[in-house]
Amino acid sequence: MKLYISETSPYARKCRVLLREKGLSPRIEEVVAHPFDNGAELLENNPLGKVPALTREGATTLVNSPLICDFIDTQSDPRWIPKSGPARWRVLRFEALADGMIDLTVARRVELTKPDAEPSKFWVERQENGVRRALDQLESESDKFGGAVDLGAVAIAVALGYLDFRFPESDWRNGRPGLTALFERWSERASFQETAPPAAS
Numbered sequence: 001m002k003l004y005i006s007e008t009s010p011y012a013r014k015c016r017v018l019l020r021e022k023g024l025s026p027r028i029e030e031v032v033a034h035p036f037d038n039g040a041e042l043l044e045n046n047p048l049g050k051v052p053a054l055t056r057e058g059a060t061t062l063v064n065s066p067l068i069c070d071f072i073d074t075q076s077d078p079r080w081i082p083k084s085g086p087a088r089w090r091v092l093r094f095e096a097l098a099d100g101m102i103d104l105t106v107a108r109r110v111e112l113t114k115p116d117a118e119p120s121k122f123w124v125e126r127q128e129n130g131v132r133r134a135l136d137q138l139e140s141e142s143d144k145f146g147g148a149v150d151l152g153a154v155a156i157a158v159a160l161g162y163l164d165f166r167f168p169e170s171d172w173r174n175g176r177p178g179l180t181a182l183f184e185r186w187s188e189r190a191s192f193q194e195t196a197p198p199a200a201s
């Protein structure tokens, strides 16, 4: 199996952390494919031209990081996405909130760096407000994922790492001790350290 990634993609990082945590790295080769190069191999596997994408022997390629993580999770125990019950929806909800923060952060960066026009104040403010509200919501629930080792906690840690990477001036730690503690805990894990985005990207 091959996982197409870029080293700066937070969506790919979520999958890469999960792979390492579940001991599946030897079975899945990571292939660096910069989506904006429009490389033939990536486009053949993902018509959307995005990373991550996961090829499987004798089966279709999977795209979209929640789907890829779901598949990876089925490949070994213990499960990082509970199979049923309230715990399942808690973990998937935290993943969805974290992915939503990543979506807004990626969109804000695109807006602020587009070469052909001034950034839209309306969109940048909307993106910043969405991230701020999501951070506050997660902080208020940090007792539910604080010590957890599951996909929801991974996704939140990855989203926070992406804020640090793209907007180092972001003050997300201020007044949010629960999220700060979560991030510090994940920063100590090899899976998180090995997948950190390269310094100058």
Ligand SMILES: N[C@@H](CCC(=O)N[C@@H](CS)C(=O)NCC(=O)O)C(=O)O
Pocket (backbone or CB within 6 Å): 006, 008, 009, 010, 011, 012, 035, 036, 048, 049, 050, 051, 052, 063, 064, 065, 066, 099, 106
């Ligand atoms: N919802 C997708 C988002 C994937 C995505 O947008 N990846 C970015 C890299 S961070 C990408 O490939 N962008 C290229 C493009 O938008 O054309 C997921 O969770 O995998």
